[in-house]
Amino acid sequence: MNSRLLRLSGSIVLDLLRALGIALGIVVFTFFVIRMIPGDVVDVRGIEGSLTYSQQSAMRAELGLDKPWLTQFADWSLMILSGDLGQSARFARPIWELLSAVLPSTMLLGATALGIGIVLGVSIPVLAMLYPRSLWRGVVEVITIWSITVPTFSIGIMSLIVFAVWLDWIPAIGNFFVPALILGIDTAGSLAKALYEDMRENESAEFVRAARAKGLSRTRIILRHILPNALTVSIALIGLMLAGVFTGAITMEVVFGLPGLGTLTLQAIQGRDYAVVQAVIIWLGFAVIFANFVTDILRKLVNPRLRTT
Template sequence: MSVFLLRRFATFVLTLVAASVLVFAVLELLPGSAAEVVLGETATPEAVAALETRLGLDRPPLQRYADWAGGLLQGRTATSIAYDTPTAELIAERLRVSLPLAALAMAMTLVLALAAGLYAASRHGRAGDLGVMLATQIGIAVPSFWLAMLLILLFAVQLQWVGAGGFPGWTEDEGGGLGAGLKALLLPALALAAVQAAILARVTRSAVLDVMREDFVRTARAKGLSRRQALLRHVLRNAAIPVLTVAGLQFANLLTGTIVVENVFVLPGLGRLVFQAVANRDLVVVRDVVLLLAALVVAVNFVVDLLYAVVDPRLRHA
């Protein structure tokens, strides 16, 4: 088990290093200068050169990469060009919205997908199965941003149960509270979860049906277990590997793919921060956020690998 963990951790570190090099190199290839964006088109070449020197943009790329990577290893981050604030503070503030949003959307995805997938598999070939497959096909076809606008029209404009956008904060001092914060994230999470739940439900149904055809399931049924008992005791755990794989990818996608939905609901999350940083050509913020998202994706995959070993003991012994 220790060798398994060491290998996975080494893969995690190497992937993160490769991601940092790729992120830095891609941003270096972008045309234009952040100093020109900050000072405007009327700035003189001398003023642009002076600001580039102050921001460290005149140094060689390798030196700037070494300074950036070394600062991150020491817990230091650069200062945002547009906000004049350390990127760590900006990112930490926005993560207070994006992480709960992704977690809530993933919880909805798991509940809806597992319930629908198990229901469809237990009624294979019957009306219930066909109904679930039709619903999931529609869910896959509907874009998240379009569903988000429909949810706003229904629940915010027509029924007026929730606000159309914005985030009140997690504390009463910020003008909100835990209940108000969760209420503000409910519709965005549902818009994100709908497509993911449709995909995961189909994967769950397929995995459960494959396991139900195995000999050990027929043996369990022959010993007197009902279809429901065999499904919950034997089938579900053996079908968990493909479900975990897709669920891990989906959670990573929810962490990195909330830009459009956050802008629809005007949520001050990471997606909106990246959108504003790109518009301001604040590449310091873009670079740190993209690397953080890459680290989160790799970390999620690392956790999924560990869950594989928990679900399937053969992987630990191998």
């Protein structure tokens, strides 16, 4: 028992170190890549005519934008380590206030889409296994092809044209259910195929043959034996899909005019508000890293064979 706990603890520590390394890479990469974009918030304000040339120089010095990039990075890192995300030059508000105002909307949309995706992505393969001669197997293939070939952004725009403009079934701005459903189906397609194939592979396993020999029904074998063994891969996929769900949620917020990180990020990019864009990207990166870290732990709790990797 102690050796098992030791292996699990060591594996978790290694996962944590990997997560911290990836997080550091995201921070450094985000900071310098954003500054490669031509112009900054002072240039945008100057083009808008709200600042004179002398005011632009004073503002650039005040924001530290006239310093070398490495100096800016050192100053910004010290500020972040102190727990301060900084001030938005575009919106003249603390960044944590901006994020706290829009995060609930984005998280609700992403969580709803993920919930729809998990329900569809698990139930459809199970139905395809329970009824192998029905249409459910075809449904698995259809949503898989949908997920691979159809961009959610395009489907969002098409849904607006068809359901909001042509049919007038939904409002053109502020609809929540349609983007959640689009993202949910896309998530389900990524999950359903992998789970279905894994369940079919487990169908010929020795423990399934033993269950059949005991006279257990096909339904019980699938739900009690095959499905739990196939969920290990699915748990890992759900962690990976979180990135797609939340970045997709940001895109859908822009398309459907929903208040959230997407709208805030678009406005910050247009205004070259580096600090806000950095905060959004880093928050998303950390959220995905944390989700993958948790799912890795869950996988190792479910499957002890993974604890040595």
